[in-house]
Amino acid sequence: MKLLILGATGAVGTEVLRLALDHHEIHQVVAPTRRSLPSHSKLINPITPFTPLDQGADYWRVDAVICALGTTIKQAGSKQAFALVDRDLPLAIAKLTKSLGASSFALNSSLGAKRGKNFYLNTKAEVEEGIAELNFNSLTIVRPSLINAKRTPPRLGEQIGLCLAIIFQPLIPKRYRPVTPTAIAKSLLQGVITAKPGFTIIESEQLR
Template identity: 45%
Template sequence: MRILHVGATGLVGQLVLTRLLESPQVTQVVAPARRPLALRHPKLENPVVDFDALPADAPWWAVDAVVCTLGTTLAAAGSRGAFRRVDHDYPLAVARLARAHGAQAFALTSAMGANARSPVFYNRVKGELEQALAALDYPALVLVRPGLIDGERSERRTGEAIALAASRALRPLLPRKWRPSRASRIADALVAAALAAAPGCSVITSSELG
C-alpha cells in the first residue's frame, strides 16, 4: 500500500510515521511537510509544501489511504482563524486532493467532544471537519477521538502539561472515557484503520484508547 501521512512532526504523527515505515504492508509513505523531515528511509517520500497552496497535480497524491495527524492549539496558533486553518482547512484540502486521486481510506485524529454544534470553539471546529470529511464519500473513514494525549512532546505546552500531570495522578479514579489517551495507542489505531480500510464511517472513542 501507498500511504499519505500529514502531520508527521507531531507527537502522534512521529509514532504513526515509524509504524507505517516498519509495516510490511506499506511500500511507500508520502509525508508532505512544511520543512524537510530529519528522518531518512527508503520507503519515505517527503515533499516540502505550502499548505496554503498545495500542488493539486502532484503525482504523489495517488495513494491508497491517508492518515492525518495535523493539529495545533489555540495558544500556538495565535488566533481562532489561524487555529481553524490548521485544524480544519488543511486536513480538508488534503482529503479532497487525495480522494480526487483515488484514495480509498482516511484516518483522522479528531478529539473527544467533536461536535459541529458545540458551543466550545475547539470541539466545533473538530466536528465541522468530521462532517466535511464524511461528505467526501471516502469508502472508509475512521475518526479517532482521543481525550488529553499522554506522551512526551518536543514543545512545551504548560496548560496541557499541568492537566496531564493531574489526570495521570487521578487515572485509577477516573471513568475510562476521561482518562488520558496514550499517544502510542492513538498511533496504533490510526495505522490499523488505514491499513484495514474497513468500509463505512467508524469512530474510535477515548474509552478505547485509554
C-alpha cells in the same frame, strides 16, 4: 499500499510514521512536511509550506490517508489560524486525495467533538462532518482524550491537565484518562489497513 501521512512531525504523526515504515503491507509512505524528516527507503518527504497546496503534485496520488494535523489556538496565534490547520487544510487535502483515487482515510480528532459553543470542539466536529461527506470507502475517526506526550514547545495547559489526570487516574472514567501517541497511532494505522467499509468512530476508552 501507498500511504499519505499528514502531521508527521507531531506527537501522534511521528508514531504513525514510525509504525507505517515498519509495516509490511505499506510499500511507500508519503509525508509532506515543512522541515525535513530522516531519510528512509520507503519514505517520500516533500517539503512544502502547505499554503497554497500544490494540487498538481504527483505525491497526492495515494491509496490511503492518515491525518494527524493539529495545533492549539495559542500556538496558531488566532482562531482563524487554528481552524486553517485543524479543519481547512485536512478538508482540502481529503477532497484532493479522494479525487485522485484514495479510498481510505483516518483522522485524529478529539474527545467530545460536537457542534456547539466550544470553538475547539466545534471545529473538530466540522472537519469530521466535512470528511464524512466525501464518502471515502472507509473512514476511521479517532477521538482521544488528553495525549500523554512531551511537546516541543510545551503546552502548559495540557501539561497541567496530564499531571492531574495521572494523579487522580483511578478516580477518572476511562474515557477521560490520558492516552499515548502510540495507542492513537496504532488505531489510525489499523483503520486504513483494515479499511472497514463505511464510517467508524473510535472513542478514547477504546484506545487501551
